[in-house]
Amino acid sequence: ELKVEQNPLFLSMQEGKNYTIYCNYSTTSDRLYWYRQDPGKSLESLFVLLSNGAVKQEGRLMASLDTKARLSTLHITAAVHDLSATYFCAVDGRGSTLGRLYFGRGTQLTVWP
Amino acid sequence: DTEVTQTPKHLVMGMTNKKSLKCEQHMGHRAMYWYKQKAKKPPELMFVYSYEKLSINESVPSRFSPECPNSSLLNLHLHALQPEDSALYLCASSQVGVGGWNTGELFFGEGSRLTVL
Numbered sequence A: 001e002l003k004v005e006q007n008p009l010f011l012s013m014q015e016g017k018n019y020t021i022y023c024n025y026s027t028t029s030d031r032l033y034w035y036r037q038d039p040g041k042s043l044e045s046l047f048v049l050l051s052n053g054a055v056k057q058e059g060r061l062m063a064s065l066d067t068k069a070r071l072s073t074l075h076i077t078a079a080v081h082d083l084s085a086t087y088f089c090a091v092d093g094r095g096s097t098l099g100r101l102y103f104g105r106g107t108q109l110t111v112w113p
Numbered sequence B: 001d002t003e004v005t006q007t008p009k010h011l012v013m014g015m016t017n018k019k020s021l022k023c024e025q026h027m028g029h030r031a032m033y034w035y036k037q038k039a040k041k042p043p044e045l046m047f048v049y050s051y052e053k054l055s056i057n058e059s060v061p062s063r064f065s066p067e068c069p070n071s072s073l074l075n076l077h078l079h080a081l082q083p084e085d086s087a088l089y090l091c092a093s094s095q096v097g098v099g100g101w102n103t104g105e106l107f108f109g110e111g112s113r114l115t116v117l
Helices: none
Strands: A004-007 A010-014 A019-025 A031-037 A043-049 A055-058 A061-066 A071-076 A085-092 A101-103 A107-112 B004-007 B010-013 B018-025 B031-037 B044-050 B053-057 B064-070 B073-079 B087-094 B112-116
Touching (some): A004 A085, A043 A061, A043 A071, B004 B087, B010 B018, B044 B064
Parallel strands (some): B010 B112
Antiparallel strands (some): A031 A085, B044 B053, B087 B112
16 A cells, blocks of 8 residues: 655744655655645645656745655745645555545644744 | 535534535536545545446445435435544545546545534
C-alpha cells in the first residue's frame, strides 16, 4: 500500500517568515494534490501536480513535485495569519483504481503576529 | 458551477434511526466519492462510484449503504449507526478518463457533520 508521510505535523510560525512542508510517498506516482482545510470545514483544492518538475504558485504558496525523489514541497513565503489551517498532501498511486487517493496526516499550521 | 453540494450540513441521530446524506454535483463528473473524516485525521475513503456503478467499497460496514441514482446524485443511507461513526462525511467528485482513472483533482463538498447518540 502506498504510504504518504508529511512533515512537520505541527507548524507554528511568525508572520512574515518562510517555511516548507514536505510530503514523501513510498511508490511511484505522477499525481500529487495539496488541499487546505479550515477547522470544521471541507477540503479546498490548492494545487494539482501532474508531472515531474511541476511547480505551481498561488499567492504566498508554491508547490513542487519531484517524482524521482517521490517528494513534494509546499513552500510558504512571508506567512500571514490567514494561512493558518491544516494542509494535506494526497497521492494518486499509479495503477491504482479510480479515486484511491492516499492522504498524508496533515500539517496543522498556525501563523502568529 | 464548480460546486459539490451536500445536505444536511449537520445531522444528529440515535442508534436506531434511519437517515440519509445527500450529495449533488453539476460539473458533469462521472466519478463520485464518499469519505469519512474524524477530527484531526485525514479523510478516509469509503466508496467510489464510476458511471453510476460502485467501483470501490473500502470494507465499509453494511450499516452504511451508498446509492447513486444518477450521474449527478450520490446518497449515503445510514442505519443502526454506532457513536464511533460520528464524523464529518465528505462527498467528492472528479472527471474520469478513458481508462476509468481519475483524471484530475477531486472537488469536495462542505461535508455533513454526523453525531450519533
